[in-house]
Structure formats: structure tokens, C-alpha cells
Amino acid sequence: MIEALWNNLDYAASVILFCIGLYAVITRNNLIKKFMGLNIMETAVFAFIVALGVVENGDAPIMGDGASAPFINPLPQALILTGIVVAVSTTALALSLVIRIWRQCGTIEADELREAE
């Protein structure tokens, strides 16, 4: 068990990071902090997927002089580039919503907003 965990330390780390993020999303009262939790979760998942492509002693998959096998799997990195774009747009949308909520209600604390409702 312990050994399996040790061998997959990168995966375990991303799972822990994911849980930290989820905890923040659920427990934080401040909308911005909630969203920071979400960003932590995103990072965790991205890190996990990028780590999938790692090959021991692998080289960057760039063709040219001195490129030699084995290469690191480039596909996860390509995917995560897309993933990051999605994450950025989600963050932008969320932040713009938070700004508008703050302008209209004067607060971004979830409990105060619930009272104002």
C-alpha cells in the first residue's frame, strides 16, 4: 500500500491537492476564496494529466538536432493547454460575476448575500 503510494507520489499529490481545493470551495464563505479553491482543483487535475505523460529520462518531444528517444508523451500537454484555456475563461466569467455581485450588493460573503436575498 505504502509502496504503491510512494511509486505514484505525483498522482497522490494531485489527489491531495484536489481535496484541498474542494474543501476550500465547500467551506469558504468568500466568493473569491471559493473560486481560488476551484483554481487549486483545476491545477491538481492538470498536474495529474501532465504527469501521465512523463517518461523516465525522457526528452522533450521537439524534433531537431539532438532529439533522441524516449520522448515524453506530448498529448497530455496538448490537452492541458486546452484545459488551461477553459480554466482561464471560467475564472474570467466567475470574476466578472463576482464584480457585478459586489457592485449590486456591496458584499461577496455568501452568508450576507443569502440574508440580503
Next chain:
Amino acid sequence: MTSWSPLLALFLVIPLVGAVLTPVVSDSSGRRSWGWAVFIMSVTSAMSVSLIVRVLEEGPFSYVIGGWVAPYGIELRFDEFSASVAIVCLLGLLAIVFSRHYAPQALTPERIPYYYTLLLLNLTGMLGFIVTGDLFNLYVFTEILSLSAYALVAISGEKTAEMAAFKYLVMGAVSSLSILFGVGLLYALTGSLNMADVTSRLAGTAHAPLVMAFAALTLGFMVKAALFPLHIWLPDAHAIAPSPVSAVLSGLVVKIGILGMLRVYQMAYGSGAIDLSGLNLTLTWLGAISIVMGAFFAVFQDDIKMMLAYSTISNIGYIVMGLGLASSYSLIGASVHVFNHALIKATLFLGAGALIHQTGQRTLTGLAGIGRSMPFTTAAISIGAISIVGIPPTAGFLCKWYIALGALEAGEPIFAVALVFGALLIFIYYIRMVNAFYFRKPQDAGAPAVHEAPLTMLVPVLILAALCLIMGILGRLPLSFIEPAVTRLLTPLGGG
């Protein structure tokens, strides 16, 4: 190959480009952006018809982007489940047509072009989700439709709308990440992202990560589908959004969660690598609880759109219960209900939108006696109400019939009971609604006279109401699509 294969790619590119160009072609009144959106959606609908004709003639087919052969390239795949693009196109088109007079009243003029952009993006996301054969693209399209949905909920700019949108966004983003995590795990296990390819490689992989992957995917799609207890984002978001958006959200967007689960099931059943009975049991129970709970809360709502939103939760419960029971009857019933509920709920939400647009009232108390001044709209809503309760010969009947039969077939009469009594509860609410429309005196006699809704609102609502009836009488039509798909779903890939 008789028809032109890149049509499948063009089918996604046209609405996507159309969406982006909407603000460019728009004028100050927003009228031209409406025309543009209608045009784009009509073209897309026409293409969807040709695609469906082809799947009927030739069976499932696919197109690989950039000429890379699957499993390496990005594959678009069109099978019987993909025939649901027809309903997406139809509802999308009708919602856009409906928006002509609705949008200017609900939104500020400068937001109107963006409203159509978001709506088109949302529809593109759904179309892509349905036809993609690639797991990562499944995630990307989920995000396209989710992000546009969050923005659409907030677009009216009201305080409550923005808060509902934020709640929706947080839950939606968490679920998307869960889906992405599941996709990543599957990739780690199989080294492939093509769904068909993943299915064939799943057998023999490590058990624990596999369970985790399916759990993450299911959990993510459960949030998207608003299944109890992950439904809390839905009532506010669906009730506060502009009515055409509510129709699209309730009719289609939540169904993406269901279709996602179907995709997961396709892989799980197909590979036979994982025992789903535990998941099935959980889904069945959660579905049953959703049915009763959604219906129960709906009974106590005075706000007509809030009630419709809770009724969506209840109906999602029917579908998920049908999936969970996993007998061929219940799967057929659940799949048909995905289509029919979309029609019915769109009828109701657009009808409610017409009432709200004409009267400015959204509570049953405020809408008392409206049946006398808006007879066509209320008649259409009544047909929708009868359908959603599931009274023959309307569209809702056959699905519930099949799901109940499935419950009995699986030897679980308790779920048939839950189904029938959920329907009964919903019936009570709709009786309240009809009561208010027809049998109560208008609240204050001095209010200005209310007129029937303009044609761009009335016609979509009436078309949908007519479809609710037609799909009931021609109940066999969707079955002809779904039966082969369900049969294929239940037979493992290798076996006959």
C-alpha cells in the same frame, strides 16, 4: 458512402462561426442579430436532418478531423443516440424564434447580440457533445456549453440572476473537473482517448483506478443532470434565466448530463470490465428520491417557473431511475424520455415565458384567470402539463409506461410505485396551475387588458404543444431509433 462526410464537421463549424459573428452582423436594435441566429440555426437544423437520414440508411458513421485515422485523430461519430441532435436543433431554433420579442424586454439592447452568441455557442456545445467520439472533446464541449449556460443565466443582469449563475458556475466547474479527472484516468489506463478504442482496451486494466474513473465521470455528469442531492443549483438558475434560456437549459442542457452517463454506460457495458450493479442501485434510488422530492417541492411553489424547475428535477429522476434499473424496457423508456421531456419542458417554459412577457406576472396568484385572455398559450401549457404527468395519448405517457414496466421487469415494484406517485404529485401541481388559469377570478379587475402573445412566441409554443401530442400518438417513431441503440448498449462489444 453516399453522402459527403465532412458535413459532420461543418455541422459544428457553422453554428460556432455563426455564434462568433453575431455581434458583427448586429445592428443597434438587435433585430438583425435575431435574423442571423435564426438563419444559422435553420441551416444547422437542415444539416441535422440530412445526417439523421444518413444514419437511418447506413447505420452509425464517423468522420476524422484532419485525416488522422481513429484512434489517433479526433473522431466525430454519429450513431442512433446522436439522433438527439434533431431535438437540440429544433428546440434551439424555436427558442431563438421565441426570443424575438422576449429578448428586448428582458435585456438591455447592447446585450442582445451577445445573448444570441451565447445561445448559439450553447447549442454548438451540445451538438459537439453529442457527435464527438473523443473523450477529451467531450470535456471541451461540456465546457463550451456550461460556460455559455452560466453566462446566459446571468445575462438579465439582475442581482438574483448573478447569484444563481455563480452558484451554478461553482458547482458546474467542480463537476467539469471531476469529468476531466475521469477522462485523465481513463487515458492513463488505456493510453487512448477515443471512446470506442477505450472501450476495447478497458478489459484487464487495474480495477481500483477504473472504478475511480467511472465514479468521477458519473459524479460529474450527475451534477450536470441535477440529480438529487446535487440538484441545488438548478431551481434558481432555471427559474431566473430568461424563459427561452430556461427552455434550453431545462430541456437540453441537463440532458447532457444524462447523455454523458449514457456514454459512460456505453463504455462500461461495452468493455464488460466493471461491475455496475452497485452504481445502478445507487442511481435507481437517487432517481426515485429525485422523482418524489422534486415533485413534492414543485407542489409548494407559487412561482410558475420555479415549479417547472423542480418538475425538471423530478423528470431527471425518471430518466436516471430508468438508467439505473438497467433492464431493456427501462433503458428504452429513459432514452425516449430524454427526447420527450425536452419537448414537454420546452413547451411549458416557453408558454410560461409568453405569459410572463404579456402580463409581467410570474406567480400563480398573479396569473389568475389568464385563460380567458390568452386562450392559445394556456391551452398549449395545459397540453404540456398533461404530457408531463404522463396521461395517454401524450408524449409523456409511453416513457413512464416503459420505465414502470422496467421496474416490474427487474422485480422492483417499489420503483413503479415511486414513479406513479411522483406523477400523481406533479399532477396535483398542474391542477393548481390549470385552476389558477381557468377557474379563478383575475386579481384586480382594473388592470389593463392582457392580449394573446405575439406570433413569434405563440407559434413556437403551439408547434411544441402539437409535438407533445404527435409524439404520444406516434410513440413508435423514437422507439425505432432507440431500440437498436439500447440493444447494442446491453450487448458487450466482443459478444454477439
Next chain:
Amino acid sequence: MEVVDARVAIAPAISLLCAALVFAAADHTFWRRFFSLSAALAKLIIVMSMLPGALKGVVYTFDLVEFTPGVGLAFRADALGMFFAVVSSTLWLFTSIYAIGYMEREPNRRRFFGFFALCVSTTVGVAFAENLLTLFLFYETLTICTYPLVVHDETPEAMRAGRTYLAYTLTGGAFVLLGSIWTYQLAGTMTLSQPGILTMEAGRTTLTALFVCLIAGFGVKAAIMPLHGWLPTAMVAPTPVSALLHAVAVVKVGAFGVLRTIYNVFGVDLLQELGVCDWLAALAGITIIAASVIAIFQDNFKRRLAFSTISQLSYIVLGAALLSPLAATAAIVHIANQAFAKITMFFVAGSIQRTTGKTAIHEFAGIGYRMPYTMGAFTVAALSFIGIPLFAGFVTKWYLSLGALESDQWIYALVMLGSSLLNAAYWLPIIYTAFFKSPREDALVHEAHWTMLGPTLLCAAYVLLLGMTVSVPGMPFALAQAAVKFVFGM
């Protein structure tokens, strides 16, 4: 012999068309009356035109629509269905004439007559239903169509009664639906054209549960105690509605559903093996006595009628539950007997209310002198309920008692006797009050309008005829016998 004939579908459709025309006729009184009456007449003619064939043993069928193989809407006019259809379409004509007179000055007449026609449409639909699904559809539609009639006055009291009515009947409908699905799952069909489609293979527990499910569903409308609560409450409706609810449509549909469940879904042999009918018979017997006892203490005329209805309906249920051919004959014939007698009484109640404004029995003193014909009709109906020979009610009681003895359950013969006494105890005082108590307002003979008096007298005449000749024109005893023969395989 089975013949495909569109008339079985046209018969329900005619009232549907009538309803549409009435709604379209807006506020034109003449056209509304014209459509109502001509549709009632047309329907009666169509149903009657099938009667000679039905008496010869021809069964008319018509498949309307099939959703998926085995699940669809279809009509079939067998002997039992024909009997019920003949009764309800005859009474619709009478009630339509009466309602035109009664509703003269009421508001919302368009809605009233529209839904009135729909109710009859669905009743005939139930009569001709070929399968449980069709039966359920019309059963539920009837609930929905009667609701606007119950809440017609739109008073808070009426709305409350409407809610109670819906709560009971919709729950019942849910049970019927559940039972239908279950039947389909067990038997693979829902047809009502066989003398029983279920077999013992399904298991005793399952079958018992299914029986309870279906009987509870239909029993709500048949007002078997303790499911009768809605019926007295629904008395706030206008009198023609009460007449329709209590004599023709709603309650009879419930009783008819019970008959179909016992004879066509389960079948006599299976039920005898299962033994559940003893419980149903006991429940019906208790209802007969208990409802009669409650009726004695009602001073409101319509409420007394309501409890009498509850008691009388259980005659039908009891007749069916005894599972003997003679009792079955009684059950089927009682559909007609109770309908004509009870509708006479409701017509009387309505006439008195419209002419004098009186609704409580203690106010009826001397009213027999003011409205001699009306009260004469009432007397005929009351004597029929008591079970005096030569009146319709006697036929039922006779056959039912014979049936009880035939199946060695003599206790139910005693129930019949007790019920007769109780009926006497609550009808005779009314006759006494009306004819023998002062003030005798003999100088003021003031009858109801002929549109109301005419149907009342005609129905009373039918009660007499049904009792004297057994086979009255249009009320074929032979049909009931044919149905019994089919069911018992004789």
C-alpha cells in the same frame, strides 16, 4: 362473432364533438341547447343501433391507435359494456333536458354544458374500453372533466369540495395505473375481452397485491367504505351534476371498473382459488349497512341521497364479489336499476330546490300538495330502493339474495333484508313529511318547469317498467344475462 365497426368509437366521439361545438358556440343559448340535445339524441341512436346486433351476440370492436405492440387505445362493445353504454346514453338525454331547465339562470353555462358532454363521452369510453389502458385513460379523464362541474359555483366551499374530490379520485387513478402496468407485466396483455387474463403462475402474494391495487383504485369512485369520503362533500355541485356524478357517470364507472377487474382481469375461477373476494364481499356488506345507518341521520336531502348512493353502489360490488351467476346478474342489472331510481331522486331534489328553495328534509312538510307529480315520482323511486315487488329495486334484491344463498353465504341475504328495512327507515319519513304534515299548501299547486318535470316522470316510469317487466324497451335484461354467461363460461 366480432365485427370491426367504427360506431363503438363514434359513440364516445359524438359527445366530444358536442363539447367542442358547445365551447365554440360561445354564449348563443339556442345553439348550445341545440348541440347538447342533438348530440345526446344522436348518441342514443348510435348506441341503440348496435343493440339488436349485441343481443344476437355480435361484438363490435375498433382499434383506435396503437402506441407500441400491445399497448394502445381500442374499443370493444361486449354485452357488459353495451349494457352500461345503453344506461348512460339514455340517462344523458334525460339529464341534458333537465339541465337546460335547471341551469336557466346560472353563470358559466358554456363551461358547464361543455364539460357535461365530455363527462358522458368519457363514460361511454369506459363502457367500450377494450383494454385496461383505455379504461384508465377515460377513467382519469372523467375525473378531470367532472372537476369543473363540481367547482362550478366557484365558492370557497365548492373549491374545497373540488380539492377533496380530486385528492380521492386521483389517488385512486394512480392505483389503477399501477395495477394496469402490473397486469401488463404479468399477463403480457391488458385486454378486457377474455374472462380473465391472469393465471395462478404469478403467485398468490403478487395476485393479492394486484387485486387490492385495482380494487382500491376503482373502489374510490365506487365509494366502498372507507374510500367514500369525497362523495358527500361533492354535493355542493349543481343538482344535475350530482345526478350525473351519482347515478350515471362517476360512481358507475368505479363500479364498472370493479366488475371488469373481477370478471375480465382476474376471472371468476382464479378469484375463487385466491379467496380475496370474501373480504371484498364483507367490506361491501359493511358499507351497505353502515352507509344506510348514517343516511338516517342526515337532514340535508342531498346528503341523505349521497349516503344512499354509497349504500346502493355496494350492492353492485357485493353482487360481483359473491362470484355466483345469479349475484352477477343482480350486480349488472343494478347498474340500471340504481341509476334510474337515484337520478329520479336527484331530479326531485333539484326541482324542489329550484321551485321552493328548500334543501332540508324538515322543511318539506306538505310539499307533496304543492308538487304532487314530483313527489309522486320520488315515491316510486323510494319504494324501488326499499325493494317492494313490482319496482326495479326488488329485482336486484331478489337475484342478489338468491346468489348469496347459491354460494352458501346466507349472511348476505340477511344484509339485503336489513338494508330494505333501513331504506324504509330513511325514505318513508320523507314521504310522510311531504304528504301528511301541515302546512298543506294545496291551494298552491306549483310544479317545476316541464323541462325538469318531464325527465323526472320519465325516469320514474322507467323504474316501474324495470321492476314489472324485467325487459323494458331499451333496457335489455338479456344483455346482462349474456354477460354473465360469458363470464362464467356457461
